[in-house]
């Protein structure tokens with residue numbers, strides 16, 4: 001089979017996009033939250049699943065999610081376990097949007113996606129990549145606690161060996177200091193990285209890395225993930241010129257419509273990424289990516305390939321580097337098979353109820 005060409009081959013090596021510098025953050029208010037369906041209806045539709053991972057990812061071996069069903073289809077509520085209710089409530093807004101309101105109209109029929117390589121040893125890279133089939137881009141996890149820069153270099157080198165023409169980005173999940181990030185990017189320079197995602201934990205640090213890379217004439221771009229996802233003000237990173245690219249997960253921003261509005265106001269190129277969800281949650285990410293006016297990079301939405309189960313017979317997994325824009329049919333027998341235990345079910349229903357109250361309190365009256 002012929003290799004899938006990168007949708008934007010000229011971006012290999014991180015050439016900055018033609019987005020005008022400093023043209024961002026309009027003062028337009030974000031749209032009002034969507035009306036909430038009655039809580040009893042939401043709870044009655046809820047199903048809790050527990051899905052094993054094929055490879056450990058961000059310390060997770062089993063991913064839990066609560067699925068809800070409304071008139072528009074299914075929605076997924078799966079904030080990470082350590083998130084508190086205030087941080088988790090927008091995830092519920094996203095699930096309710098999917099199930100009760102549906103998604104905005106797409107402007108494309110398929111979305112380019114990257115393979116995602118967790119912080120595995122170099123010897124395991126080829127096996128992980130094989131799960132994604134042909135892809136034009138790969139995201140590689142780096143800066144894992146307990147590992148060294150040499151481990152990262154070996155992992156990235158192995159990706160480059162297996163896929164000589166792929167765009168490569170790396171994700172440090174804020175694991176480096178500014179100094180460590182600059183050293184690591186020096187060491188990884190020869191691989192032609194598109195961008196480095198969240199090299200350091202905070203916004204001033206991101207800005208410092210970005211400015212120093214420019215001063216040194218290194219073309220790699222800086223992308224923000226946690227600095228958008230876990231901020232009270234998701235626009236701050238753009239306002240402070242701390243990143244070239246935004247990595248956006250729809251659920252923590254309150255769903256597809258609100259994420260679209262935030263990206264529009266930020267005025268920066270966006271990459272849509274998964275929250276390690278089942279195909280139901282991935283469908284929302286695909287809806288966001290499909291509705292964006294510009295989609296210059298492959299999206300991190302192929303993560304169902306890292307999971308050992310799903311709630312549908314037709315998972316949203318890449319076909320020659322793309323996910324199709326289509327709905328997901330949930331299979332009852334798969335829900336049964338992946339059903340979480342009673343204690344976890346109760347835990348998730350309690351969390352759902354508390355988050356619903358947070359959203360209800362924020363509704364325009």
Ligand SMILES: O=C(O)CCC(=O)C1=CC=C[C@@H](O)[C@@H]1C(=O)O
Pocket residue numbers: 058114115116139171173225273274275276299300301302303
């Ligand atoms: O972006 C991708 O390629 C896959 C998704 C991904 O990397 C993530 C999904 C869920 C949790 C995150 O820690 C992680 C990320 O940091 O982007």
Ligand SMILES: [Mg+2]
Pocket residue numbers: 171173197198225226247
């Ligand atoms: Mg990330």
